[in-house]
Amino acid sequence: MGNPMTEQTQTSETQSSPRSEAGQKPDIIRVEGMHKWYGDFHVLKDLNLNVKQGERIVICGPSGSGKSTFIRCLNRLEEHQQGKIIVDEVELTDDVRHIDTVRREVGMVFQHFNLFPHLTVLENCCLSPIWVRKIPRKEAEASAMEYLERVKIPDQANKFPGQLSGGQQQRVAIARALCMKPKIMLFDEPTSALDPEMIKEVLDVMIELAGSGMTMLCVTHEMGFAKTVADRVIFMDGGEIVEEAPPHEFFTNPQEARTQKFLKQILQH
Amino acid sequence: MTESTMKPPKKVLSPVNWMRQHLFSTWYNALLTVVVGYLIVTSVGPLLNWVFFDANFQGSDPSDCSGAGACWLFINQRLNFFIYGFYPDELQWRVDFMFLLLAVSFVPQFIERFPGRKWLGIFGMTGLPLIGFFLIPGGSFGLEQVESTKWGGLMLTLILAYIGIIASLPIGTLLALGRRSEMPIIRGLCVVFIEVWRAVPLITVLFMASVMLPLFLPEGMNFEKLARALIGITLWQSAYMAEVIRGGLQAIPRGQYEAADALGLGYWRKMGLIVLPQALKLVIPGIVNTFIALFKDTTLVLIIGLFDILGTVQSTVTDPAWQNVAVEGYVFVAFCFWVFCFGISQYSQKLERKLDTGHKT
Numbered sequence: 001m002g003n004p005m006t007e008q009t010q011t012s013e014t015q016s017s018p019r020s021e022a023g024q025k026p027d028i029i030r031v032e033g034m035h036k037w038y039g040d041f042h043v044l045k046d047l048n049l050n051v052k053q054g055e056r057i058v059i060c061g062p063s064g065s066g067k068s069t070f071i072r073c074l075n076r077l078e079e080h081q082q083g084k085i086i087v088d089e090v091e092l093t094d095d096v097r098h099i100d101t102v103r104r105e106v107g108m109v110f111q112h113f114n115l116f117p118h119l120t121v122l123e124n125c126c127l128s129p130i131w132v133r134k135i136p137r138k139e140a141e142a143s144a145m146e147y148l149e150r151v152k153i154p155d156q157a158n159k160f161p162g163q164l165s166g167g168q169q170q171r172v173a174i175a176r177a178l179c180m181k182p183k184i185m186l187f188d189e190p191t192s193a194l195d196p197e198m199i200k201e202v203l204d205v206m207i208e209l210a211g212s213g214m215t216m217l218c219v220t221h222e223m224g225f226a227k228t229v230a231d232r233v234i235f236m237d238g239g240e241i242v243e244e245a246p247p248h249e250f251f252t253n254p255q256e257a258r259t260q261k262f263l264k265q266i267l268q269h
Numbered sequence: 270m271t272e273s274t275m276k277p278p279k280k281v282l283s284p285v286n287w288m289r290q291h292l293f294s295t296w297y298n299a300l301l302t303v304v305v306g307y308l309i310v311t312s313v314g315p316l317l318n319w320v321f322f323d324a325n326f327q328g329s330d331p332s333d334c335s336g337a338g339a340c341w342l343f344i345n346q347r348l349n350f351f352i353y354g355f356y357p358d359e360l361q362w363r364v365d366f367m368f369l370l371l372a373v374s375f376v377p378q379f380i381e382r383f384p385g386r387k388w389l390g391i392f393g394m395t396g397l398p399l400i401g402f403f404l405i406p407g408g409s410f411g412l413e414q415v416e417s418t419k420w421g422g423l424m425l426t427l428i429l430a431y432i433g434i435i436a437s438l439p440i441g442t443l444l445a446l447g448r449r450s451e452m453p454i455i456r457g458l459c460v461v462f463i464e465v466w467r468a469v470p471l472i473t474v475l476f477m478a479s480v481m482l483p484l485f486l487p488e489g490m491n492f493e494k495l496a497r498a499l500i501g502i503t504l505w506q507s508a509y510m511a512e513v514i515r516g517g518l519q520a521i522p523r524g525q526y527e528a529a530d531a532l533g534l535g536y537w538r539k540m541g542l543i544v545l546p547q548a549l550k551l552v553i554p555g556i557v558n559t560f561i562a563l564f565k566d567t568t569l570v571l572i573i574g575l576f577d578i579l580g581t582v583q584s585t586v587t588d589p590a591w592q593n594v595a596v597e598g599y600v601f602v603a604f605c606f607w608v609f610c611f612g613i614s615q616y617s618q619k620l621e622r623k624l625d626t627g628h629k630t
Binding site for chain 2: 075076077100103104106107108110112114115116117118127128131132176177180
C-alpha cells in the first residue's frame with residue numbers, strides 16, 4: 001500500500017533547493033501580499049502563506065470569508081489581481097504555460113465532485129494522465145485501478161458516476177486527482193455536499209492520504225479532521241487570515257476574538 | 270435487503286368497459302367518438318382504394334392509366350429522371366455506387382452490435398463525401414466529366430442536404446465556441462457572422478450566391494452555380510447550428526469546466542473531451558431539427574434553376590402527355606422526404622437513448 005504515493009516526493013527539475021537532512025523542507029507554495037477583487041468587491045485582502053512540502057493545512061471560517069476563493073486561486077481557477085502566488089517554483093501569472101504547469105502538479109477535489117458524467121469511473125481517472133501526461137492507455141488504466149483500490153472502490157470502475165452514491169463519487173474524484181500524481185492536493189469543502197453517513201468514508205480516505213506525506217490544503221468544516229491530521233489550522237474571516245496555529249493551540253487557546261466566536265458557534269453541538 | 274415479491278396492482282378492463290371509459294365517458298366524448306369514427310370510415314376506404322386497389326402500377330404509356338385510382342405508372346416511367354436528373358444513363362452507376370456507400374455507412378447504425386459500425390459511420394462523414402467529390406463530377410482518374418448542370422432529382426437533393434449537414438456541424442461548433450470565447454475579436458467576429466447569416470432568408474442567400482456573387486468575383490474566377498449554392502447553404506446552416514450548440518454549451522455546469530481546468534486539460538481538450546460531448550448530446554433534438562429543416566429547405570434551389578427532386582417532378586407533371594398526375598407526383602415527393610426525415614429522426618432518438626448515461630450532473 002502507498003507505493004504510488006512515494007513518487008510524490010521526487011523532486012522536479014524546477015525545484016532548486018533539495019531537502020536538507022534536518023527535515024527542513026522547501027516551501028512548495030508561497031503566497032505573498034495577495035489581493036483579489038470581484039469587480040469592486042475586495043474578497044481577499046493581503047494574504048500571506050508559506051506551505052512546506054508534506055504539510056497539511058486546514059482552512060476554516062464562516063461562509064463568505066473567502067476560503068474557497070483563496071484555494072481556487074492556488075491553481076488559478078480564480079485570478080488574483082495583486083501580489084504573488086508561487087507554486088512549486090512557478091509563479092502564477094497570465095502566462096498560460098505557467099498555469100498549465102501548476103495545474104499538472106496540483107490536484108483538486110470539489111464540493112460537488114464535478115465528475116464527468118459521460119465517462120465511466122475509470123475513464124474519468126485516466127483522461128488526464130493519457131491526454132496531459134501522455135501516458136499509454138494500458139499503463140494509465142493500471143495506475144488508475146491502483147488509486148481506485150486505495151479509495152476502496154475498484155469494483156465500480158466501469159460504472160458511470162451517476163450510478164454511484166455521493167460518498168463514492170467523491171472518492172472517485174479524489175482518485176481522479178491522484179492519478180495525475182500531483183505534488184499538492186487542494187480540497188474545497190469535500191464533505192459539505194454529502195449525507196452524514198457518507199462523510200466518514202471520504203474523511204477516512206483523506207486521513208490515509210495525509211498519512212502518506214501528501215501536501216494538502218483543505219477547506220472544511222470538519223473540525224475532527226482538522227484535529228486529527230492538520231499541521232496548521234488557518235482561520236479566515238472577511239477575506240483575511242485572522243489566525244493560524246497548530247490544531248491543538250487553535251482549538252484550545254484561540255487568540256483572536258473572531259476565532260473564539262466562530263469556534264464557539266460550530267463546537268456548540 | 271429482501272426482494273419484495275409484491276407486484277403493483279394491474280388494471281384489467283373488458284373491451285366494453287374500456288370503450289365506456291375511454292370513448293363514451295361523457296355525452297360530448299361520445300359525440301366526438303361518433304363524428305371522428307364516421308370521418309375515418311368514410312375517408313380511409315377511398316384513400317386506400319386510390320393508393321392501392323384502383324391504382325395502376327403497370328403499363329407503358331399514359332393510356333394504361335384507368336383514372337379510377339392513382340397513376341403510379343407515371344412515377345414508374347419517370348423514376349430515372351426523378352432520381353438522376355439529366356445524369357447520363359451509362360454513367361449512373363457512379364451515383365448508384367454512392368447510394369450504396371450511403372446505405373452501407375448508415376443502415377448499420379440502426380443495428381445494435383453490427384461489427385465496426387462506428388467506423389462505417391465515420392467513413393460516411395469523411396470518406397464518402399470525398400469519394401463523391403471525385404466520382405460524381407468525374408473529370409479526373411480517367412472518369413468522364415459530367416457537368417453539374419446535368420445533376421438533378423433525388424441525387425441532387427441528397428448532395429445538397431448531405432454536404433450542408435456534415436459541413437455545418439463542425440463550422441457551427443467552432444462558431445458556437447467562438448461566440449463564447451473570452452477573446453473579444455474572435456467573439457465579435459462570430460457574433461457578427463451568426464447574426465448576419467441567421468437574419469437572412471435562405472432564398473435571399475441562394476439568389477445572392479447565384480446572381481450577385483459572380484458580379485463581385487474577379488474576371489475568370491467563376492464557381493459553378495451548384496458550388497455557390499452549396500457554400501451559401503452551408504454557411505447559412507452553420508449560423509443556425511451555432512446557436513443550437515451554444516444552447517448546449519450554456520447548459521453544461523461550471524463545475525465541469527473547472528474540473529477540466531484543474532486537471533490541466535487545456536482549452537481544446539477541455540472542449541473536445543469534456544464539454545462538447547455533453548453539450549452535443551443535450552442538443553441532439555435541436556440539431557436534428559435543423560438537419561430536417563435543411564433537408565426540406567433544399568427544395569428552394571429550384572428558384573435558382575437547379576432541379577432537385579421537387580424540381581424534376583414539378584417539371585414533369587406539366588407534361589401534356591400525362592393528364593392529371595400532379596397529385597401522384599407531389600405525393601411521391603412527400604413520401605421521399607418523409608422516408609429520409611423520418612429515418613434521421615429515428616436515428617437521433619436511438620442515439621439519444623444510447624448516449625443517455627442515466628443521470629444529470
